[in-house]
Structures are given as C-alpha cells and as structure tokens.
Amino acid sequence: MxxxxxxxxxxxxxxxxxxxxxxxxxxxxxxxxxxxxxxxxxxxxxxxxxxxxxxxxxxxxxxxxxxxxxxxxxxxxxxxxxxxxxxxxxxxxxxxxxxxxxxxxxxxxxxxxxxxxxxxxxxxxxxxxxxxxxxxxxxxxxxxxxxxxxxxxxxxxxxxxxxxxxxxxxxxxxxxxxxxxxxxxxxLVSLFQQVYLFVYAIYTELLYRNPSLSSSALILIMVGVVVAVIAIVCVAYTLYEKAQIKKEQKKLR
Amino acid sequence: MPSIKRIARRVVSAVLAAAMLCTGVVAYADEPYTGYNYDWWGDPVPSQNGYVVDKVISGLDIGCGQLTNPADLYFDDNEKLYIADSGYTGNYDTRDQKGRIVITDKDMNLITTVEYLDFSDKQEWLKEEEARFERGELTEERFQKEINVYFNNPTGVFVDDDNVYVADSENERVVQFTVDTDKSGNGCGKVVEVFTRPDATYYDAGTTFRPEKVLVDAAKNVYVCITTITRGAVVFSREGEFNGYYGANRVEKTGEVILNAFWKLIMTTEQIKRMKRSVPVELSNFDIDDDNFVYTVTKNKNSDTDVLKKMNSAGTNIFINLGYNEYSFGDPLIKYYRGTTYSSQICDVDVGPNGEINLLDLQTGRVFQYDDECTLMFIFGGSGDQKGTFTTVNAIESIDTNVYVLDSRKSTITIFKRTEFGSIVHEAMSLFNAGKYNEAMEPWNEVLRRDSNYWMAYIGLGNAYLNAKDYEAAMDNFYFQSRSGYSDAFKSWRMNFIRENFTLFAVIIIAIFVAIYVISSIRGKARLKKRAAADKILREQQKKEEG
Incomplete structure (x- = not known):
C-alpha cells in the first residue's frame, strides 16, 4: 500500500x-x-x-x-x-x-x-x-x-x-x-397508472355532465375535495387521539 | 357600361364553368389490394403493383359448365391449360363418380374435357388385377376403385408431353393417360399406366394412399404428394414400381423437440417407444422447373422451417438456412386481429418461365413473387369478394407474363397481368441476376423513379457502381440497404483513401511515435530528479539524526 x-x-x-x-x-x-x-x-x-x-x-x-x-x-x-x-x-x-x-x-x-x-x-x-x-x-x-x-x-x-x-x-x-x-x-407504476385512470375517468365524467364548468375550475375543485378529505381525516384522527388520551388519564386518576 | 373588372370576372367564371363541365368524372378502377414490399428493417412499405387483374374467368366463360371445387391448374409445354375440376358431378349417377379434367388454351377457350377413362390398352393389367383380386390379394373395394372408369375427386393434374397424370384421390390411384376422343366426339383418357398403393413392406402399412398432387421429372419418375405422409413425396418409377420417398422436411427445433431429445438420453428404450414422436410437417404441394429441380411447400401453420424447398434429384435442399435467416417466405409478420392469428400458409408453388417463384398464401389469398434467388419482388392479391381477391385459393400457374390463380370456393380463375412497373423490375432483375450490372442500371433507376421504396433497386444500383469502381456512390446506395454490399464498397473505398493520403498517415504515425518517445523521456528525467531530491532530503535527515 x-x-x-x-x-x-x-x-x-x-x-x-x-x-x-x-x-x-x-x-x-x-x-x-x-x-x-x-x-x-x-x-x-x-x-x-x-x-x-x-x-x-x-x-x-x-x-x-x-x-x-x-x-x-x-x-x-x-x-x-x-x-x-x-x-x-x-x-x-x-x-x-x-x-x-x-x-x-x-x-x-x-x-x-x-x-x-x-x-x-x-x-x-x-x-x-x-x-x-x-x-x-x-x-x-x-x-x-x-x-x-x-x-x-x-x-x-x-x-x-x-x-x-x-x-x-x-x-x-x-x-x-x-x-x-x-x-x-x-x-408500482402500473398501480399508479390505475389510480390516475380512475381519477381521470371521474374528471371526464364530471366535465361531460356539467358543460358549464371550465376544466381548470374542475381541477381546482377536485384538488380541493382531495385536500378537504385529507383534512377531515386528520382532524377526525386528532380528535380520536385526544379522546383516547383523556380516557387514559381518567383511568390513571 | 360594365367596368373592365366585371367583364373580366364574367369571362373567367364562364371559362372555369366550361372547364368544370368538360372534365366530367373520371371513373378509374383501382386494385382491391395495395401493393407492398418489405424494406431493410423488415417493415412492410407500400409499393407499386407489379401485377393487376386482367380478367376473372368462370367455367361458364370457358364454355364447359360451372366448375365445382376446382383443385389444380397446369400449363403444359403447348400452352394448354389443364384444370382439375374435382367436384364436378355433371351427369354422373353414383357417388364414386366425381370430377373431370378441363383442357383449354391460353386464352381460356375450351379444347376438350376428359370425363372418363378408357382401359382398352390395359387389358393385360386388368386381367392381372382381377386375378389378384380373386386370389384375395386385393380387397373388393380397392379393386373397384382401381378399375373405376370415372374419376373420384381428382385433386392434382400434371402433363408431360402428351401424357396427363391425374392424382385421383378418392380412387386411391394416379392415372397416366393420353387425351383421346371417342365416337361421339367427347374427350376420354386412354390409360397408359395406373399407379396404385404400393405393396412394398417399407410403405407404411398403416398409412392410406390418397394422392393429392402429382408431378413427373425428366426421367419419368412419378412423384405423388400425400398429405398424410410426413416422410416426403412417394416416388414411383415409370413402370409403376414404388421407389421410396423423396424430400422429407426437417423437424423444426421447437422447445418440445429439444426437451424430448434430452429425455431420450436418460430414458430406457421401452420408455422411448411410448413417447410421442416428433415428426416433420408434411409436404402440401410441389412443382418442377425446366432444370429438374423440385420445389416443395408446406402449408402447416405452426412451422416455419422448410416452407419452400428447392431440391435437386437427390433431395438436397438448396434454399437451406445455414444458421442465418437468409430465406423467409410469405409474410414474416404474424398478425393478431380480432382474436384470430394470421400467418402465412403457403399452399402452392409455381416456377415461372424465367425462374421466378410464385407462392400462394392460403391464409391471406396473396401471391408472393420471388426471383430465382429468393428475393421478394411483388406481393399481390388478397382476401375478399372483389376482382383480384379470393376466398379459398388453391392453385397458381404462370405463363409468359401472366399469373393464373385458382379459387376453389368461387370456382373462378383470376388472370393477373404484369404492369409496366412489373416489367421494368423483371427486366432489371434478370439483367442483375445474369451479372449485367451496368445494363441493369437504367431499369433500376426507372424503378426508383416510380417507387423509391423498392429495396432491391438500391442493391442493383449499388452493385453497378461497385462494378464501375465508383465506391462512394455504391456506399450511398448500400447504406441501410445491404450490409455485405456496403462492406465490400467500404473496403475498397478505405483502401483508396489510405493510398491517396499515405504521406499524411505516415507523418501522423511518425509524429505519434516521436511524441511518445519525447514525453516519456522527459517524464523519466523528471521522475529521476524528484527521486534524487527525495533521497537528498532523506540523507540529510539521517545525517541530522546521526549528528
């Protein structure tokens, strides 16, 4: 060396x-x-x-x-x-x-x-x-x-x-x-493709049913819905956690 | 006063309207198929049609009544066309009387039809057969079939001089006869020889004898194609003796076959006997050319070995793929469409007057025309109900520049004639194959002017330039058209290039050597200097330590 x-x-x-x-x-x-x-x-x-x-x-x-x-x-x-x-x-x-x-x-x-x-x-x-x-x-x-x-x-x-x-x-x-x-x-790629296709199908379906809706607005709405769902889940989970903690505290007392 | 502008406008519009009226509608008949060819990459590319439909002829046009399931065509040396009308039941009474031979001239005018046979010249043979039947060597059924004066489903016809050979499949015989007319003026066949099922022990006892196609070589040996036999064509001598088999296909090396070969290494003989045997695919049809080469095809879908073979009289295949895929026949691409697989099934072969090979594809109804070196020239025909397309093709024959295709379902004969483009390609091809590259240049250029996709034209031009020692032009033509041609042209071009620039190369090489020497010596000196300096420091340190 x-x-x-x-x-x-x-x-x-x-x-x-x-x-x-x-x-x-x-x-x-x-x-x-x-x-x-x-x-x-x-x-x-x-x-x-x-x-x-x-x-x-x-x-x-x-x-x-x-x-x-x-x-x-x-x-x-x-x-x-x-x-x-x-x-x-x-x-x-x-x-x-x-x-x-x-x-x-x-x-x-x-x-x-x-x-x-x-x-x-x-x-x-x-x-x-x-x-x-x-x-x-x-x-x-x-x-x-x-x-x-x-x-x-x-x-x-x-x-x-x-x-x-x-x-x-x-x-x-x-x-x-x-x-x-x-x-x-x-x-994984094929799975995500499936998810994408699913979302895309919903998007087109909504677009066909509401001709007055512009596509960009629809995208915004869909993103909003997803964010809202995530937010609701988060809030619900936090509330559940808090309730559990309270129960535990009660038990400890 | 109308202004000049207005007058001009009126005049122009009047002229245009007149022009519109005079033009009319030009009705033109396009072919129902698109001509195509394959490029260097093996992709199909559109091409000019080499052959177009001339006319479509049915039995009524010939004047012999409707054809029923015609099975075979043959042109003899006198340009007479023989049609094996295998399903004809005209005025026959029983079930074992079916079929006839229709003879026409080149322009499809009826000459005669042969509907029955005359055994008057074969009395001795008849007696012999009868004796054999009485001795019990022949079954009654077989005896009746052998001496049947009518045909029963004749599926193959061949003519050698005046002798007509008919593969009379349901009668289990091949009859050789000369065409004769009886008292009432109808055509009949004077039987010369009858070839029946061989009694030799090495003719497999289990196999039936149902001749489908027949041909005769220069030595008057009779080759019979039987689709239930995988060992090749059955060969008879001119006297009717069984001579053995000819030209069996090879077994395709599929995964199963290789696996079986492996198992055979470890199995006992008893086990091997019980194994499924791998047999080659059978011959479906054949033809013979003027030089006595036999061309055989197989229409088996699952095999792509030995689709077309060109064999000498010893049965040695000339179109053999020796490790490369030099030869491929039919459509190389297998197509899936609506749940069905379409791959070529070559059901008939015909060798034209200039050695061009016409292959008939049962699956797609297409004709593939190759030159005698197996280069694809034209693809024409197709499946459908229009003129020039087919439902079930059966046989192909060619004479002069025409190609005749027989459709058994439609019971028609379609005559294709060569287009101008086709003639130019054929001219160029025959000059090219004769080695006259320079003479072929003009037609090849014309071919390229009409169809710049035509692959073979580039090869022809490339060879012409190579012959004329214009290597750069040759390389241009061979580029992405032919590897071997490009290699040859490039070799000569490179040689010339090095010769012309020899001084430059010599100077560069000498300069490189000198540079290497100089650099290495400089680096060597530097290294020595460095080492000396390091030694000096080391020595001084040692001195200090000592001191």
Missing part, C-alpha cells in the same frame, strides 16, 4: 484502473470517495450508451435506429446503475457489509471506466472496419467488459471487506435483488 498518494479526485478512477486490486484499498484508506466524479462517470456511461446506438458504423450497428427511443437506453444505463447500487446496499448492510450507499456508488462508478473506454474505442473502430474485421470489436468488447467485471468484484470486495467467495455470492444475490426491485417498480 502506498501512503504517499495525493491524487486529485479525477485521477483516482484511472489509478484504480491501473491497480485493480490495490487501487480500491488505497481509495478506502485515503477516504477519497468523490461523488462528483462518480456522477460524471455515470453520465458518461449514459452518453456512451446513446452514442453506441447512434454513432456506431452501419456495418456493425445492429440496433433498431430507424426509430430511436431513449427510454430503453435510460433504463439500460442509469436505472441499471441505480438498482445495482440500491440492491447491493440493501443486501450487504444485512450481511455485515461495511459499505455505505455512497461508497458503493463511487466504487461501482469507478469500475465502469474501462467499459466506457472500450465503448468509445469500438464506436471509432466500427466506422473504420469492414464486416470481416468485426473480430477486433468483439475482442475489445470482451477485454473491457471482463476488466469492468474484475474491477467490480474488487471494488465490492473492498467496500464491504468481504473475502472473495462472499463477494461473488453477494453479487449474485444483488442481481436477484435488482430483479425484485424492477418487478416492484413495474407493479
């Missing part, structure tokens, strides 16, 4: 890339976790994912660029990152992991650097290579993805202070946790 490390924050990811095992230990020792750099890397990850679909040469571009949709790209990059961090944190805090959410986030982001570099190399190469030379792209891909996986293992191992097998198992279970998170999220 080097104790004379005094790097600026932006140099850390590259230092870690050069020292996959020692680097994270140094990062931990120096407490040099930097959220800003991590966020920039995640943003780059997203940008590179977009470029991968749009700028990869025609010969090597197998994505459906006739209609480009950014939502799947967001899901594949940013949402994937967030669910990984949340899933890993949720799992490992239960199993003696020492990592905080912040540290996991930074370590994961730093591990993405080789992948991003590989993507950039591939985007440039794909515009210069013919179809027979696609092997080079595959080669770069395998190397960089493998390197990212290695860094990720090393990072998770360091941040939670696990041994190797614990890290592997925790990572596998993190993937399961991610799946669960995504399922719950989809469920």
């Amino acid at each position: 080097r104790f004379d490390l005094d790097l600026p924050a932006w140099k850390w990811p590259f230092y870690i890339m050069r020292h996959p095992f020692e680097g994270y230990e140094d990062l931990r020792w120096k407490k040099a976790y930097n959220m800003k750099v991590a966020m920039i890397i995640v943003a780059l990850f997203f940008v590179v994912s977009v470029c991968d679909q749009l700028l990869t040469g025609f010969l090597h571009n197998y994505s459906m660029t006739k209609v480009f949709n950014i939502v799947p790209v967001i899901i594949q990059s940013i949402l994937l990152f967030v669910t990984w961090v949340v899933g890993n944190w949720a799992l490992c805090t239960l199993f003696n992991g020492e990592g905080t959410m912040r540290n996991i986030c930074v370590n994961t982001a730093y591990a993405l650097v080789p992948y991003i570099i590989g993507r950039i190399i591939n985007i440039i190469l794909s515009n210069c290579l013919t179809r027979d030379e696609a092997t080079f792209l595959t080669f770069v891909n395998i190397i960089t993805v493998g390197y990212t996986a290695l860094l990720l293992i090393s990072g998770m191992k360091t941040v939670h202070q696990y041994n190797f097998w614990q890290t592997i198992v925790s990572m596998l279970f993190t993937i399961v946790a991610m799946v669960i998170i995504i399922i719950l999220a989809v469920l």
Whole structure:
C-alpha cells in the first residue's frame, strides 16, 4: 500500500484502473470517495450508451435506429446503475457489509471506466472496419467488459471487506435483488397508472355532465375535495387521539 | 357600361364553368389490394403493383359448365391449360363418380374435357388385377376403385408431353393417360399406366394412399404428394414400381423437440417407444422447373422451417438456412386481429418461365413473387369478394407474363397481368441476376423513379457502381440497404483513401511515435530528479539524526 498518494479526485478512477486490486484499498484508506466524479462517470456511461446506438458504423450497428427511443437506453444505463447500487446496499448492510450507499456508488462508478473506454474505442473502430474485421470489436468488447467485471468484484470486495467467495455470492444475490426491485417498480407504476385512470375517468365524467364548468375550475375543485378529505381525516384522527388520551388519564386518576 | 373588372370576372367564371363541365368524372378502377414490399428493417412499405387483374374467368366463360371445387391448374409445354375440376358431378349417377379434367388454351377457350377413362390398352393389367383380386390379394373395394372408369375427386393434374397424370384421390390411384376422343366426339383418357398403393413392406402399412398432387421429372419418375405422409413425396418409377420417398422436411427445433431429445438420453428404450414422436410437417404441394429441380411447400401453420424447398434429384435442399435467416417466405409478420392469428400458409408453388417463384398464401389469398434467388419482388392479391381477391385459393400457374390463380370456393380463375412497373423490375432483375450490372442500371433507376421504396433497386444500383469502381456512390446506395454490399464498397473505398493520403498517415504515425518517445523521456528525467531530491532530503535527515 502506498501512503504517499495525493491524487486529485479525477485521477483516482484511472489509478484504480491501473491497480485493480490495490487501487480500491488505497481509495478506502485515503477516504477519497468523490461523488462528483462518480456522477460524471455515470453520465458518461449514459452518453456512451446513446452514442453506441447512434454513432456506431452501419456495418456493425445492429440496433433498431430507424426509430430511436431513449427510454430503453435510460433504463439500460442509469436505472441499471441505480438498482445495482440500491440492491447491493440493501443486501450487504444485512450481511455485515461495511459499505455505505455512497461508497458503493463511487466504487461501482469507478469500475465502469474501462467499459466506457472500450465503448468509445469500438464506436471509432466500427466506422473504420469492414464486416470481416468485426473480430477486433468483439475482442475489445470482451477485454473491457471482463476488466469492468474484475474491477467490480474488487471494488465490492473492498467496500464491504468481504473475502472473495462472499463477494461473488453477494453479487449474485444483488442481481436477484435488482430483479425484485424492477418487478416492484413495474407493479408500482402500473398501480399508479390505475389510480390516475380512475381519477381521470371521474374528471371526464364530471366535465361531460356539467358543460358549464371550465376544466381548470374542475381541477381546482377536485384538488380541493382531495385536500378537504385529507383534512377531515386528520382532524377526525386528532380528535380520536385526544379522546383516547383523556380516557387514559381518567383511568390513571 | 360594365367596368373592365366585371367583364373580366364574367369571362373567367364562364371559362372555369366550361372547364368544370368538360372534365366530367373520371371513373378509374383501382386494385382491391395495395401493393407492398418489405424494406431493410423488415417493415412492410407500400409499393407499386407489379401485377393487376386482367380478367376473372368462370367455367361458364370457358364454355364447359360451372366448375365445382376446382383443385389444380397446369400449363403444359403447348400452352394448354389443364384444370382439375374435382367436384364436378355433371351427369354422373353414383357417388364414386366425381370430377373431370378441363383442357383449354391460353386464352381460356375450351379444347376438350376428359370425363372418363378408357382401359382398352390395359387389358393385360386388368386381367392381372382381377386375378389378384380373386386370389384375395386385393380387397373388393380397392379393386373397384382401381378399375373405376370415372374419376373420384381428382385433386392434382400434371402433363408431360402428351401424357396427363391425374392424382385421383378418392380412387386411391394416379392415372397416366393420353387425351383421346371417342365416337361421339367427347374427350376420354386412354390409360397408359395406373399407379396404385404400393405393396412394398417399407410403405407404411398403416398409412392410406390418397394422392393429392402429382408431378413427373425428366426421367419419368412419378412423384405423388400425400398429405398424410410426413416422410416426403412417394416416388414411383415409370413402370409403376414404388421407389421410396423423396424430400422429407426437417423437424423444426421447437422447445418440445429439444426437451424430448434430452429425455431420450436418460430414458430406457421401452420408455422411448411410448413417447410421442416428433415428426416433420408434411409436404402440401410441389412443382418442377425446366432444370429438374423440385420445389416443395408446406402449408402447416405452426412451422416455419422448410416452407419452400428447392431440391435437386437427390433431395438436397438448396434454399437451406445455414444458421442465418437468409430465406423467409410469405409474410414474416404474424398478425393478431380480432382474436384470430394470421400467418402465412403457403399452399402452392409455381416456377415461372424465367425462374421466378410464385407462392400462394392460403391464409391471406396473396401471391408472393420471388426471383430465382429468393428475393421478394411483388406481393399481390388478397382476401375478399372483389376482382383480384379470393376466398379459398388453391392453385397458381404462370405463363409468359401472366399469373393464373385458382379459387376453389368461387370456382373462378383470376388472370393477373404484369404492369409496366412489373416489367421494368423483371427486366432489371434478370439483367442483375445474369451479372449485367451496368445494363441493369437504367431499369433500376426507372424503378426508383416510380417507387423509391423498392429495396432491391438500391442493391442493383449499388452493385453497378461497385462494378464501375465508383465506391462512394455504391456506399450511398448500400447504406441501410445491404450490409455485405456496403462492406465490400467500404473496403475498397478505405483502401483508396489510405493510398491517396499515405504521406499524411505516415507523418501522423511518425509524429505519434516521436511524441511518445519525447514525453516519456522527459517524464523519466523528471521522475529521476524528484527521486534524487527525495533521497537528498532523506540523507540529510539521517545525517541530522546521526549528528
């Protein structure tokens, strides 16, 4: 371990890339976790994912660029990152992991650097290579993805202070946790959609029945009704509580 | 005095009114179907019609009385059209007399009809069969069917020179006859050979023999298509001996099949025997071209392997997907509409004079025309009750530039003629397939002028430019049209680019090397200096401690 490390924050990811095992230990020792750099890397990850679909040469571009949709790209990059961090944190805090959410986030982001570099190399190469030379792209891909996986293992191992097998198992279970998170999220979204549709149905119904009513007024009324209902519930609950407290006091006396 | 303005206004309005009156209403008949094609992404895009309806012919137009459930069409070499009118019951008395063969010329004028058979040249065979029947080798039912002088539901017809082959399905035989006229001037068939159910032991005893379609190759072997047999077409030699099966489909690798293969690894032979067997889908129809290649189709809905096969005489498929999906036939998109699934069911195949392949889709009533390399050219027809649309299509034939489609429910034959656009595409395609890329350029440009969605035109132009060594234009045409073409063009373009700018590249590369060397040496020196300074400080500290 080097104790004379005094790097600026932006140099850390590259230092870690050069020292996959020692680097994270140094990062931990120096407490040099930097959220800003991590966020920039995640943003780059997203940008590179977009470029991968749009700028990869025609010969090597197998994505459906006739209609480009950014939502799947967001899901594949940013949402994937967030669910990984949340899933890993949720799992490992239960199993003696020492990592905080912040540290996991930074370590994961730093591990993405080789992948991003590989993507950039591939985007440039794909515009210069013919179809027979696609092997080079595959080669770069395998190397960089493998390197990212290695860094990720090393990072998770360091941040939670696990041994190797614990890290592997925790990572596998993190993937399961991610799946669960995504399922719950989809469920929640569809549930809210139902609520929205219900409210919208009421809104249109009222609008059709009262042609004189303007739509903005109706929205105001509906918000007012909701607020009123909440207020009534609150007041009723407070009154109930007070009554209960009085009863208790009586008993105590 | 009216002002000039008013006069002008009156004159203009009068002229306009006259113009309106003179124009009238132009009535024009549009096709009841929209021509479409598929683009590089596999999405359907509208296209010009390559074929439009010429006329619709019924049995009454031919002059032979109404057709009933016609099942097959065939054009012979003399441009005579044979129609297997399978449900015809005209003046027959019993139930096992049904169907006839109607023969017309190219313009659908009646030549003759064949309603019964004449066994006078087959007396020896008759006697032999009778002897077999008396010995008990044939059942009475089978014997009666074999020697039936009438047809019973003839569903397939094929002509080789003068010999007409009819798949007489209810009579469980294929008859070969020559067309003759009897004393009263009616057409009759002089039987040459009768192909009946094989007695060979390797013809599966459980299967029935109900010939649906028939064809004959150059060696006069007779191929019989039977939909209850999944092992391919039944082949007879010209003497009527059973020669085995030809051209079975492959078993589609569905999840179930793979799972069964896995279970077979661990099961005992007894258990395997009891398992459901995975069998390939049956052949539905076939055709043969001038080079003796047999084309088979299957109309099974649940299978998309071996929908169309082009086989040599050994039964080897040429249109085989070797790991890629190079060939796909019919509509690749499966459509769900009001609770029903629509996917293509190819029920007939026809090979045209220039090797173009017409496939007939039972489900949608569409005709898919491919060139001989299986590139989709046109889609026409559809389902419906208008001219040019169908209810139940059965057979397709083509001659010259016309395509004939038989609808068994409507009992009509629809003749499609090629449009100008169709002719241009065909001309371009035949030049292109002959390798005459430069000659094909003009028609391809014309095609693009008429229909800029036409995918194949870009490929043709791209190849022409590639041939003319105009790589940039070739790349423009291949861009999002053909990966392999673009790759070839790009390779040459890149080579040229590097050659032209070689000095630039050389200078850049040398500059990079020099820069790397210089920077690394500077950094190395700096590092040495730093280390020396650190050592100095360390030494001074040590001295101090000692001192």
